[in-house]
Each structure stands twice: as structure tokens, then as C-alpha cells.
Amino acid sequence: MRILLLGCFGQVGWELQRALAPLGNVTAIPRQGDGNFCGDLTQVEALAATIRQLAPDVIVNAAAHTAVDRAESELGESAAINATAPEVLAAEAKAVGAWLVHYSTDYVFDGSGTRPWQEDDSPRPLNVYGLTKLDGERAIQQSGCRHLIFRTSWIYAARGTNFIRTILRLSAERENLRVINDQHGAPTGAELIADTTALALQQSFAQDNTSGLYHLAASGETTWFGYARHVISAARDAGWPVRTADNGVQPVSSDKFETVAERPKNSRLDTSKVESKFGIRMPEWRIGVDRTLNEILACELKGRRA
Numbered sequence: 212m213r214i215l216l217l218g219c220f221g222q223v224g225w226e227l228q229r230a231l232a233p234l235g236n237v238t239a240i241p242r243q244g245d246g247n248f249c250g251d252l253t254q255v256e257a258l259a260a261t262i263r264q265l266a267p268d269v270i271v272n273a274a275a276h277t278a279v280d281r282a283e284s285e286l287g288e289s290a291a292i293n294a295t296a297p298e299v300l301a302a303e304a305k306a307v308g309a310w311l312v313h314y315s316t317d318y319v320f321d322g323s324g325t326r327p328w329q330e331d332d333s334p335r336p337l338n339v340y341g342l343t344k345l346d347g348e349r350a351i352q353q354s355g356c357r358h359l360i361f362r363t364s365w366i367y368a369a370r371g372t373n374f375i376r377t378i379l380r381l382s383a384e385r386e387n388l389r390v391i392n393d394q395h396g397a398p399t400g401a402e403l404i405a406d407t408t409a410l411a412l413q414q415s416f417a418q419d420n421t422s423g424l425y426h427l428a429a430s431g432e433t434t435w436f437g438y439a440r441h442v443i444s445a446a447r448d449a450g451w452p453v454r455t456a457d458n459g460v461q462p463v464s465s466d467k468f469e470t471v472a473e474r475p476k477n478s479r480l481d482t483s484k485v486e487s488k489f490g491i492r493m494p495e496w497r498i499g500v501d502r503t504l505n506e507i508l509a510c511e512l513k514g515r516r517a
Contacts, residue, residue, distance in 0.1 A: 217252070227271060230409040252274050301351040309357075310415060314362075315363075317362060317478040320478075328481060359411055366399055369506040369510075386459050390440075399427070400499035403499055429498075
């Protein structure tokens with residue numbers, strides 16, 4: 212299996228390099244390219260040429276414009292990366308007979324209600340990021356190529372910038388933290404996303420009836436406040452220099468934080484479709500958070516002692 216991986220240095224892309232390796236030959240290209248091939252999703256002609264030259268069996272697009280607030284003033288770039296590029300990737304995938312794997316987001320929904328979103332619920336994005344990601348989904352679906360689109364949420368990893376690392380830093384600096392308590396979702400590890408992708412691809416090559424849209428997230432739910440308290444408690448137990456006491460973490464509503472882009476309050480995703488189709492079970496969110504937190508802390512604490 213010849214696999215082209217785009218966005219290989221992002222949180223999900225980094226884990227995909229590991230997870231996809233057993234499936235075949237992986238050509239992993241960062242945004243800046245590798246000297247021979249293009250990985251910049253804003254350069255669609257060069258991107259298409261790269262696909263034609265490599266003629267992969269699978270294209271995995273882990274690249275995206277994910278700066279939610281900046282997207283409000285960077286509509287052109289956000290649309291180019293999140294919508295136009297996936298359309299081109301889908302057309303080229305169909306031309307060479309490849310599968311296309313693409314990642315989307317719970318931000319395609321408006322965050323209303325309290326039940327987990329299902330794949331066939333009507334999207335209604337609240338911001339430019341969600342709108343451009345939805346446009347990318349639809350372009351792929353309309354292309355006729357074989358595809359796996361995974362909507363996910365609240366992504367974290369041991370590397371990169373994410374909520375876990377932010378809370379670790381702030382808890383070591385401050386005695387009090389204010390954290391949003393009216394947005395609900397499931398923290399989902401890049402490792403889980405990558406491993407599920409590899410398993411889904413393996414099965415898709417064995418049975419050609421898997422093409423479609425799936426929700427992919429850890430099971431259970433929490434709020435950013437509950438997430439923060441869990442990280443701080445576990446970090447304290449592991450020996451992290453936490454200044455924030457348990458009662459120093461204060462729950463607040465999202466209207467207390469001004470952001471350029473509006474965020475959905477309900478990011479719950481129903482994963483029964485992906486579990487049923489591929490015979491898997493999504494682990495409870497704390498399992499992945501604890502593993503990643505242990506990995507981060509092992510490196511950070513070792514560095515502090517050195």
C-alpha cells in the first residue's frame with residue numbers, strides 16, 4: 212500500500228506516521244515540502260502534480276487551518292486550506308483510484324442541545340473555521356472518490372500546543388484559574404485518531420463498503436473545567452510543581468471570555484457508527500489523557516531535574 216501523508220508534523224500527522232507505517236510505504240510531507248514534493252495546501256497545482264507523480268493508494272490529509280479565531284479575519288487562507296485543497300485532493304484521488312482520508316470537526320454544528328451529534332444531523336457552523344471545514348467535507352462527498360471523513364473534537368497530544376500543556380503551564384504559575392464550564396465534549400487523543408484511521412484503512416481495503424463520514428472521539432464527556440481539574444490533580448500526584456489548589460480552579464461561563472469566533476457549547480459526538488462499522492470501542496476520555504499526561508510529565512520532570 213502506497214500512502215501519501217500530508218501535514219505530518221501536526222499533532223495527528225505525527226501520530227499517523229507511526230500508525231500508518233505497518234500498512235505500507237508512507238511518504239510523509241510537511242507543509243513546507245521535502246524538496247521533491249509539495250505539501251502546501253495553498254499550492255493546489257503543485258499538490259495535484261505531487262499526487263499524480265506518486266500515484267498513491269491512499270491520501271491522508273492531516274493538514275488544516277485550525278486557528279479558529281484567526282480564521283475570522285483569514286477567510287481566504289482558511290477556505291483555501293480547509294475547502295479548496297480537499298476538493299482538489301478528492302478529484303486527484305478519484306483520478307488515480309486512491310482512498311482519501313480527511314479530518315473534520317464538531318465545529319460544523321452549532322452546539323445546541325445536549326445529545327451527542329450524529330453524522331446525519333444538519334450542520335450549522337457558528338464560525339468561519341467550521342464553515343470552511345464543512346465546505347471541505349461536502350466537496351469530498353460530492354467528488355465521488357472513496358473516502359473516510361472523520362469528525363473529531365478537543366484534540367490533544369504529547370507534542371504541540373494543546374489544552375493539557377496550557378493547563379500544566381498555568382497551574383505551575385498561578386494560584387487561581389478560571390476555566391469554562393458550559394462547553395461539553397470529549398478530549399480526544401491524536402494517538403487514538405491515528406490508530407483508528409489505520410484500522411479503518413486496513414478494513415477498507417478488505418471490504419469496499421466503508422466509504423463515508425464518521426464521528427471519532429473518545430467516549431464519555433466533560434467540560435473544560437472538569438478537564439482542567441483532572442489534569443491538575445493527576446499532575447500534582449505525579450510531582451508537577453502545581454501552585455493551583457483544587458478550590459483555586461473556578462468554573463465560569465463562556466460569556467466571561469471574549470473570543471473573536473463563537474464556540475459551540477455542545478461538542479458531544481455520537482461514535483456508534485464508527486464503532487459498529489469497524490468493530491471497535493472508543494476508550495473513555497480519561498484513559499488517553501492520563502497516558503499522554505504521563506508521557507509529557509516524564510519528559511518535563513526529567514528535564515527539570517537535569
